[in-house]
Amino acid sequence: MLSPEVVTELLSVEEREEIEAEAAHYPVRRAVCIDAMLIVQRHRGWVSDESLGAIAELLGMSTADLDGIATFYNLIRRRPVGRHVAMLCDSVSCWIMGYNRVRDHLCKQLGVPMGGTTADNRFTLLPIVCLGACDRAPAMMIDGELYTDLDEQRINTLLERCE
Amino acid sequence: MATITERPLTSRLRQDREPVLAEEYERAGGYQGLRAALRMAPNEVTDLVKRSHLCGRGGAGFPTGMKWSFVPMGKDAPHPKYLVANADEMEPGTFKDRALMEGDPHQLIEGMAIAAYAIEADIAFIFLRGEYQLSARRLTQALAEAYERHYLGRNILGSGYSLEMYLHISAGRYICGEETALLNALEGKRAHPRAKPPFPQVSGLFGKPTIVQNVETLCNLPHIVSKGAEWFLGLSPTGEGGTKLFGVSGKVKKPGLWELPLGAPLRELLEEHAGGMRDGTRFRGVLPGGASTDFLVDEHLDTPMDYAHVAKAGSRLGTGTMVVLDDQTCPVGMVWNLEHFFAQESCGWCTPCWSGLGWTEKILLAMEEGTAVQHDLEILKFQPKFMAPGNTFCAFAPGAMEPLQSALKYFGDDFQRHIKEKRCPWR
Numbered sequence: 001m002l003s004p005e006v007v008t009e010l011l012s013v014e015e016r017e018e019i020e021a022e023a024a025h026y027p028v029r030r031a032v033c034i035d036a037m038l039i040v041q042r043h044r045g046w047v048s049d050e051s052l053g054a055i056a057e058l059l060g061m062s063t064a065d066l067d068g069i070a071t072f073y074n075l076i077r078r079r080p081v082g083r084h085v086a087m088l089c090d091s092v093s094c095w096i097m098g099y100n101r102v103r104d105h106l107c108k109q110l111g112v113p114m115g116g117t118t119a120d121n122r123f124t125l126l127p128i129v130c131l132g133a134c135d136r137a138p139a140m141m142i143d144g145e146l147y148t149d150l151d152e153q154r155i156n157t158l159l160e161r162c163e
Numbered sequence: 164m165a166t167i168t169e170r171p172l173t174s175r176l177r178q179d180r181e182p183v184l185a186e187e188y189e190r191a192g193g194y195q196g197l198r199a200a201l202r203m204a205p206n207e208v209t210d211l212v213k214r215s216h217l218c219g220r221g222g223a224g225f226p227t228g229m230k231w232s233f234v235p236m237g238k239d240a241p242h243p244k245y246l247v248a249n250a251d252e253m254e255p256g257t258f259k260d261r262a263l264m265e266g267d268p269h270q271l272i273e274g275m276a277i278a279a280y281a282i283e284a285d286i287a288f289i290f291l292r293g294e295y296q297l298s299a300r301r302l303t304q305a306l307a308e309a310y311e312r313h314y315l316g317r318n319i320l321g322s323g324y325s326l327e328m329y330l331h332i333s334a335g336r337y338i339c340g341e342e343t344a345l346l347n348a349l350e351g352k353r354a355h356p357r358a359k360p361p362f363p364q365v366s367g368l369f370g371k372p373t374i375v376q377n378v379e380t381l382c383n384l385p386h387i388v389s390k391g392a393e394w395f396l397g398l399s400p401t402g403e404g405g406t407k408l409f410g411v412s413g414k415v416k417k418p419g420l421w422e423l424p425l426g427a428p429l430r431e432l433l434e435e436h437a438g439g440m441r442d443g444t445r446f447r448g449v450l451p452g453g454a455s456t457d458f459l460v461d462e463h464l465d466t467p468m469d470y471a472h473v474a475k476a477g478s479r480l481g482t483g484t485m486v487v488l489d490d491q492t493c494p495v496g497m498v499w500n501l502e503h504f505f506a507q508e509s510c511g512w513c514t515p516c517w518s519g520l521g522w523t524e525k526i527l528l529a530m531e532e533g534t535a536v537q538h539d540l541e542i543l544k545f546q547p548k549f550m551a552p553g554n555t556f557c558a559f560a561p562g563a564m565e566p567l568q569s570a571l572k573y574f575g576d577d578f579q580r581h582i583k584e585k586r587c588p589w590r
Binding site: 028136146 | 243252253254255256257258260261286288293294295296297327329331332333334335336337348349350351352353354369410411412413414418419420450454484486488489492496497500501503504507508510
């Protein structure tokens, strides 16, 4: 168990305010735990053991209970990521429209396999399920923005934009 | 066939893909449906929706008005009651709710307010998948506008009815689209489905009466209330009522999304709207309503795309967004891709699903890699029986079996070739 002082130290004022604003929508406090982890992740890129412990304490949950929830949801990251995160759709329409070619090109350009982070910490490359852009396949997201109709040239342009 | 040009759900969508905001929405007749609903009694709204025959557009196709009629009403009913918009669009091949939320967010909010009023809900949530960040930004903006203009909040438009509406951003997983799993996710738990009964209409979110509806279903409500049940029924040539968003992806000339009468023929969709197959490719089959629907093939091209006719053809209307299989694409590889998705997304709650889908994916991969033997095909053929409806906790695994069982039926020779030639003939 963490003391309230440690929780205050581990979560920023901003993070705690955002969590409390969301918590007001629910009749029980633990209901906000998924929102809380996404809030912390938005600020820090991922949810560390320390952050997880602090959120659990803030919401009156056990760390194990919260980690069980964290690991269920694929958009909650329990490991650090690079400065940019690329999520490449590997579902059916993109697969038909050239996923394999696009994936191989991305891996080659970045020098990492799917799931990897580049040595300079610039990029993390992750697979993602159908992004709902099937009429413009293949599709990927970089840092929350959707990019469609991917081919080798377009990928090169997109990667160049990310410092 | 008569061309019906009415497109109530999409007529306001802008060519430049910018969102229709409050002023423009109101100018185009927006929030008139809510105004009309607030002048009716809640049960009159439910009756109207029942008479319209509106059925769920998220995949299962349950009659909307009937679903609402199970909610306890009156002064002894438990409160708060909840309305939830299922905006967790994750069915592979599906891209329809995104268009509605990005392009016309107020239409969803108005539809939700009408549904909430009909069941006397106090609180509404939009359960939005995390990847739909543009939808999130536009819905946030539209929610603020709707509060400002008194379409939400306390004493809506002076009616005495109050409703709070919140946007919930999900953290992923396909199973959240299952309505009881969605409720667990909203409660901050692992998204396992719940046993039914009790049904969510009676005991849902936090144990209170709850209605969960798909985005497209809700978007129909302002139009049904404004124009009536007879108008809605008249939109569909086959009498099922309304229009449907249909999408086509795969190797067609013009992949896209169109609002057409419910019951438009499959051939018209594929050949006229989607422009037919790309040069050098031939049509082999289509998943008519997303990943968890049975393939339809050449002989089904004249099927009217509505619930009853697609069921009669051996599949489901599902989400109405289709994925086309062409002759340059390996059907075994395509089914492997689908089952890889399902195996990965299984929530792990019941054994037939997590175990059966794992085996299914492994066998299909072995076929693709040329290491499968004849006996594997027998094991594969058993899986749709093993994971049949009734053998699993929810509809996830039976849905996952639909593309597999139909692929085995229509593309059986291709499975055999993988085993005999010890390789994928398409590679």
